[in-house]
Amino acid sequence: MEINNLGGGDAQFNQAAFQQARLDKLFSMIDVMSVDLFSKDIITGRLCYELVFNNLNSVLSTISPKLTKGTKEKPGELDLLEKFRDIIRGNIEIRNIYKKLNKSSFASTRDVLSPDLDNRNIISDLLFKYRIEIERVMDIHGLANPNKEAEAGWD
DSSP states (O other): OOOOOOOGGGOOOHHHHHHHHHHHHHHHHHHHHHTTTTBBBBTOOBBHHHHHHHHHHHHHHHHGEEEEOSSSOOOOOOHHHHHHHHHHHHHHHOOOOOOEEEEOOSEEEEOOOEHHHHHHHHHHHHHHHHHHHHHHHHHTTTTTTOTTSSSTTTT
């Protein structure tokens, strides 16, 4: 990121470089948290899948000025991604990642929490598809990192 403030005037910076650095940082955090989506982040205490979702929304917010907006008859890229975001938000709100089970032993019965693998798979798949769609749109608009053919040494 380049910032110039020569002669005490208004500071100027390269907004494209700043936005690319922001996107790189967001995707790096998404990658780290995606290793175990259903664990708690040790810094925030929140579940990683919630943080991944929030960071993908931050990516969308950063790239949204470049996306096409549609009409009622023909939705644009931003409209479709916002609708996908709302679907994921709704699923996160209604799908518990744990289910309560009654464990019986010889002497007693108690409730225990067990991972709900079906709900975890649905949330994981939706987040994966959301990321892929965001990256596809970024690539269309030249907002993604250079592809491997364009980089030296990726033969």
